[in-house]
Amino acid sequence: MTIKAINVRNQLRGRIVEILTGPVLSEVDIETAGGIVTSVITTRSVTELNLQVGTEVLALIKATEVSIAKI
Amino acid sequence: MTIKAINVRNQLRGRIVEILTGPVLSEVDIETAGGIVTSVITTRSVTELNLQVGTEVLALIKATEVSIAKI
Amino acid sequence: MTIKAINVRNQLRGRIVEILTGPVLSEVDIETAGGIVTSVITTRSVTELNLQVGTEVLALIKATEVSIAKI
Amino acid sequence: MTIKAINVRNQLRGRIVEILTGPVLSEVDIETAGGIVTSVITTRSVTELNLQVGTEVLALIKATEVSIAKI
Amino acid sequence: MTIKAINVRNQLRGRIVEILTGPVLSEVDIETAGGIVTSVITTRSVTELNLQVGTEVLALIKATEVSIAKI
Amino acid sequence: MTIKAINVRNQLRGRIVEILTGPVLSEVDIETAGGIVTSVITTRSVTELNLQVGTEVLALIKATEVSIAKI
Numbered sequence: 001m002t003i004k005a006i007n008v009r010n011q012l013r014g015r016i017v018e019i020l021t022g023p024v025l026s027e028v029d030i031e032t033a034g035g036i037v038t039s040v041i042t043t044r045s046v047t048e049l050n051l052q053v054g055t056e057v058l059a060l061i062k063a064t065e066v067s068i069a070k071i
Numbered sequence: 072m073t074i075k076a077i078n079v080r081n082q083l084r085g086r087i088v089e090i091l092t093g094p095v096l097s098e099v100d101i102e103t104a105g106g107i108v109t110s111v112i113t114t115r116s117v118t119e120l121n122l123q124v125g126t127e128v129l130a131l132i133k134a135t136e137v138s139i140a141k142i
Numbered sequence: 143m144t145i146k147a148i149n150v151r152n153q154l155r156g157r158i159v160e161i162l163t164g165p166v167l168s169e170v171d172i173e174t175a176g177g178i179v180t181s182v183i184t185t186r187s188v189t190e191l192n193l194q195v196g197t198e199v200l201a202l203i204k205a206t207e208v209s210i211a212k213i
Numbered sequence: 214m215t216i217k218a219i220n221v222r223n224q225l226r227g228r229i230v231e232i233l234t235g236p237v238l239s240e241v242d243i244e245t246a247g248g249i250v251t252s253v254i255t256t257r258s259v260t261e262l263n264l265q266v267g268t269e270v271l272a273l274i275k276a277t278e279v280s281i282a283k284i
Numbered sequence: 285m286t287i288k289a290i291n292v293r294n295q296l297r298g299r300i301v302e303i304l305t306g307p308v309l310s311e312v313d314i315e316t317a318g319g320i321v322t323s324v325i326t327t328r329s330v331t332e333l334n335l336q337v338g339t340e341v342l343a344l345i346k347a348t349e350v351s352i353a354k355i
Numbered sequence: 356m357t358i359k360a361i362n363v364r365n366q367l368r369g370r371i372v373e374i375l376t377g378p379v380l381s382e383v384d385i386e387t388a389g390g391i392v393t394s395v396i397t398t399r400s401v402t403e404l405n406l407q408v409g410t411e412v413l414a415l416i417k418a419t420e421v422s423i424a425k426i
Contacts, residue, residue, distance in 0.1 A: 003145040003200070006282040007187035008138070009109040020399075022379035024235035025253065027397060028139060034105025038080040039137035040380065040397065042205055042240060042253065044233075045149035049141055058140040058145070063184055064277045064419045065136040066110035067079070068099060069129040069361040070120050074358040074413070077353040078400035091186075093166035095306035096324065098184060111167065111184065113311060113324065113418055115304075116362035129358070134397055135206045135348045140148040150280070151251040162328075164308035169326060170281060176247025180222040181279035182309065182326065191283050200282040206348045207278040208252035209221070210241060211271040211290040212262050216287040216342070219424040220329035237377035238395065255347055255382060255395065257375075258291035271287070276326055277419045290424075293393040297426070312423060318389025322364040323421035333425050342424040349420040350394035351363070352383060353413040354404050 010061040012037055016053050019046065030059050081132040083108055087124050090117065101130050152203040154179055158195050161188065172201050223274040225250055229266050232259065243272050294345040296321055300337050303330065314343050365416040367392055371408050374401065385414050 014032035026043045028051060029036050037059045051057070085103035097114045099122060100107050108130045122128070156174035168185045170193060171178050179201045193199070227245035239256045241264060242249050250272045264270070298316035310327045312335060313320050321343045335341070369387035381398045383406060384391050392414045406412070 003148065003282045003284060005191050006140075006145065006148075006202070006280065007183045007191055008280050009184060009187060011140075012105045013142070020379055022235060022377060024233055024238050024240050025379050027134065027379050027399070030139075032105045034083045034103045037132075037137060038134040038397070039139055040134045040206070041139055041149045042151060042251070044240070045139075045151060049139070049147050049149055051139065051141075056142060058142055060138040060140055060148070061108075061132050061136060062278070062280055063098065063109040063111045064182070065132060065417070066108060067131040067361065067363050067417055068101075068110055068112055068116075068120070068122065069082075069131055069358045070122075071084070071127060071129055071358060074353045074355060074361065076404050077351065077358065077361075077415070078396045078404055079351050080397060080400060091166055093164060093306060095304055095309050095311050096166050098166050098186070109184070111419070112362045113322070113364060115311070116364060120360055120362055131361070133349070133351055135395070136204070138148065138150050138204055140145045142145060153282075154247045155284070162308055164306060167308050169276065169308050169328070172281075174247045176225045176245045179274075179279060180276040180326070181281055182276045183281055187281075191281070193281065193283075198284060200284055202280040202282055203250075203274050203278060205240065205251040205253045207274060207346070208250060209273040209290060209292050209346055210243075210252055210254055210258075210262070210264065211219075211224075211273055211287045212264075213226075213269060213271055213287060216290065216424045216426060218333050219287065219290075219344070219422065220325045220333055221422050222326060222329060235377060237375055237380050237382050253348070254291045255293060255393070257382070258293060262289050262291055273290070275420070275422055277324070292422070296389045311418065314423075316389045318367045318387045321416075321421060322418040323423055324418045325423055329423070333423070335423065335425075340426060342426055344422040344424055345392075345416050345420060347382065347393040347395045349416060350392060351415040352385075352394055352396055352400075352404070352406065353361075353366075353415055354406075355368070355411060355413055
């Protein structure tokens with residue numbers, strides 16, 4: 001089933017630069033135009049999506065999950 | 072109380088370009104090097120932090136909140 | 143840009159049965175095989191995706207967001 | 214302390230069909246009327262709630278955590 | 285259906301001191317031993333649970349949602 | 356870069372009483388005035404922030420992540 005569109009407003013395009021694999025969850029580091037974005041997903045998803053260093057992906061972030069800090 | 076460091080791995084620097092204010096929650100759009108990042112926070116926080124169009128901020132996103140899509 | 147696959151493990155297919163629209167966020171109720179699933183997304187996303195009562199959608203839920211209760 | 218009611222709108226009833234145990238977090242797969250729902254919770258919670266394959270549970274998901282994709 | 289136990293590790297007991305009602309979502313402020321805890325839930329849940337100033341409640345927070353800052 | 360203020364409304368001060376370290380994620384237990392608060396963050400963050408038993412920290416929780424149960 002192809003997804004035509006998704007409501008997730010934040011979609012940062014990038015390339016995987018590192019994968020740290022654990023028994024249940026894995027950390028996937030993605031190089032984007034805005035810097036490294038780190039994602040934690042299930043190790044099963046890493047395998048099923050066949051994610052590897054170099055794979056081009058979108059990092060998706062729901063707007064309600066974004067906090068703001070003043071600097 | 073000043074925060075010296077925070078564990079949130081994803082910190083995208085940017086400038087607020089639009090604020091859509093609701094009675095309880097507001098949408099804050101931030102222009103970053105990786106594109107527009109949209110955040111939804113309480114309207115009280117917008118007021119207390121004195122967020123305005125032009126304010127420089129960090130968008131903070133916990134790694135467990137980042138999903139990955141293959142393109 | 144078409145999304146070929148997404149890591150989000152929980153994908154519940156259904157049809158929108160009600161939309162409650164607010165100024166910033168909207169509640170979207172989806173009838174699935176497992177019952178009604180309620181989603182809160184930005185009103186802008188509702189408009190951009192042209193979501194309406196009757197639209198067929200996938201409800202996507204990251205595995206780290208699912209809690210478990212014993213009954 | 215018994216919980217009489219909870220605001221979490223999405224409560225999917227099901228039976229645990231698999232538990233993948235890690236040192237800190239575990240993946241729990243629940244068979245519901247809408248398909249398999251995957252949850253990631255702390256391994257300590259799995260032990261304290263005595264969750265096992267076959268245990269009947271509710272999968273709880275806050276409405277703000279549900280995204281929508283058009284198909 | 286009574287919930288016997290829930291995996292959510294963080295359960296802060298308190299009393300509601302303020303409710304700010306919006307068309308879709310509401311802010312509920314809870315006085316706990318650790319200070320005021322603010323929750324944003326759907327306005328429908330506020331109505332269905334009959335939440336009012338003075339109601340005794342538990343604030344529930346999944347461990348994966350808690351960030352840490354050094355001070 | 357010092358953070359002057361953050362929109363996260365729930366900031367519970369406490370002291371770390373236990374750290375359970377996994378290969379990717381770790382559980383950090385914090386003693387606060389309201390009881391133990393459990394956080395799950397990346398093991399890399401634990402290392403980079405030099406978190407140890409006894410370290411004084413703030414537990415930060417976004418208001419949209421707080422659910423409410425009636426007791």
